[in-house]
Amino acid sequence: MLDIKFIRENLKAVKDNCQNRGVEVDIDRLIALDEDYRVKQSALEDIRRQQNDTAKAMKQKLSDDERAKLIEQGKKLKSDADAADSAASEASAERDDLLRQIPNMTHPDAPIGPGETANREMRVHGDPKKLNFKALDHLELGTKNDLIDFESGAKVAGQKFFYLKNEAALMELALAQYAMSVLVKNGFTPIVTPDLARASILDGIGFNPRGNETQIYSIENSDLCLIATAEITLGGMMQNEILDASKLPMKFAGFSHCFRTEAGAAGKESKGLYRVHQFTKVEMFAFCAPEDSEKLHGEFVELEEKIFQGLEVPYRVVDIGTGDLGGPAYRKFDLEAWMPGRGDGGEWGEVTSTSNCTDYQARRLKIRYRKEGEKKPQFVHMLNGTAIANSRALIAVIENGQKEDGSITIPKVLRPYMNDLKEIKR
Numbered sequence: 001m002l003d004i005k006f007i008r009e010n011l012k013a014v015k016d017n018c019q020n021r022g023v024e025v026d027i028d029r030l031i032a033l034d035e036d037y038r039v040k041q042s043a044l045e046d047i048r049r050q051q052n053d054t055a056k057a058m059k060q061k062l063s064d065d066e067r068a069k070l071i072e073q074g075k076k077l078k079s080d081a082d083a084a085d086s087a088a089s090e091a092s093a094e095r096d097d098l099l100r101q102i103p104n105m106t107h108p109d110a111p112i113g114p115g116e117t118a119n120r121e122m123r124v125h126g127d128p129k130k131l132n133f134k135a136l137d138h139l140e141l142g143t144k145n146d147l148i149d150f151e152s153g154a155k156v157a158g159q160k161f162f163y164l165k166n167e168a169a170l171m172e173l174a175l176a177q178y179a180m181s182v183l184v185k186n187g188f189t190p191i192v193t194p195d196l197a198r199a200s201i202l203d204g205i206g207f208n209p210r211g212n213e214t215q216i217y218s219i220e221n222s223d224l225c226l227i228a229t230a231e232i233t234l235g236g237m238m239q240n241e242i243l244d245a246s247k248l249p250m251k252f253a254g255f256s257h258c259f260r261t262e263a264g265a266a267g268k269e270s271k272g273l274y275r276v277h278q279f280t281k282v283e284m285f286a287f288c289a290p291e292d293s294e295k296l297h298g299e300f301v302e303l304e305e306k307i308f309q310g311l312e313v314p315y316r317v318v319d320i321g322t323g324d325l326g327g328p329a330y331r332k333f334d335l336e337a338w339m340p341g342r343g344d345g346g347e348w349g350e351v352t353s354t355s356n357c358t359d360y361q362a363r364r365l366k367i368r369y370r371k372e373g374e375k376k377p378q379f380v381h382m383l384n385g386t387a388i389a390n391s392r393a394l395i396a397v398i399e400n401g402q403k404e405d406g407s408i409t410i411p412k413v414l415r416p417y418m419n420d421l422k423e424i425k426r
Contacts, residue, residue, distance in 0.1 A: 107331035118321025126314030128338035137341025174417035179388035183253035193233035201236035206328035230254030230283035249288035293381035300385035329355035337396035354385030
């Protein structure tokens with residue numbers, strides 16, 4: 001969340017940012033609640049000062065009558081303090097509930113506009129029209145080569161669950177190993193995270209763990225949720241910590257399964273593996289000093305590009321507009337892969353996303369760092385990025401690797417992880 005002091009001092013900029021992002025928050029109400037909280041907190045602190053004065057007076061040499069008066073005064077001050085503390089806590093809770101609805105500020109170079117219409121193409125790599133025959137989509141290729149079984153997935157777990165079979169199962173593992181190897185070579189610490197997290201961690205990262213709008217699966221009779229991304233568990237790993245500045249940036253490559261309800265998702269663009277309830281992902285995550293986050297964000301994009309260049313998949317890099325940014329993101333870039341079987345003659349489909357969230361998540365999770373020689377710690381900046389989301393990467397690899405006879409060429413970088421297979425063919 002944003003610093004309330006920053007909001008007070010930059011009221012117009014915060015209001016304009018909310019408007020650009022399409023977020024409706026009553027900021028004037030927030031400022032009024034903050035003023036009310038500060039008045040009540042000041043009253044509480046005044047009572048506590050009186051309590052301290054009374055406690056000091058009790059240590060002096062006193063007559064029985066003087067001591068009795070101080071004891072009565074202490075009892076009254078304790079009652080007053082309890083009431084003032086309750087009032088300040090209620091005011092703080094109401095203020096903070098509204099404060100958490102305000103999105104992060106936005107990078108000045110991010111395109112402004114509603115939804116996907118404002119997204120700006122930055123560059124294209126590869127030839128998105130290289131096939132000289134009518135392309136099949138990944139479902140047709142999966143059926144032809146006995147790779148994907150949605151029917152059994154629906155029978156066992158429900159719609160949008162699936163089984164991967166034969167070479168697709170090997171490719172699932174290969175994609176994760178390949179992405180992890182690229183990241184480890186670039187200084188990331190490999191981590192296998194839990195697939196569950198407390199609702200408070202999801203809230204701190206910026207996901208809505210409860211309510212009608214949630215995309216999160218919650219575990220009944222517990223405060224646990226299935227994670228939608230390892231961003232949640234990697235970010236939560238350092239909750240309430242003060243990090244050593246000399247160890248920054250801390251870069252992690254997190255392997256996890258991801259679970260999303262995908263409520264409301266429908267249409268031909270969501271068919272097959274593109275939107276599913278469970279998938280495997282390797283996630284990049286970093287904690288860094290504020291002055292390093294923009295440079296590191298650029299490095300995340302470069303690594304995503306390197307991974308998909310290795311997979312021999314055409315892609316484009318997109319600068320995401322304000323109306324399509326998530327609440328925590330200061331700036332976000334997507335990689336959209338060319339999917340020949342998508343739509344009528346092929347379409348771009350999102351395969352990775354990387355966000356610089358500055359200190360927005362760190363404030364919510366209380367993650368700070370301390371420079372040598374300085375007493376006061378500062379909030380870290382936190383970044384996340386998809387290295388591989390296997391379900392969508394499978395679509396891109398399978399559809400771009402298809403040949404006219406329906407067989408599929410396996411990218412060279414995956415072959416060492418797939419028993420040196422060069423193609424999928426039945």
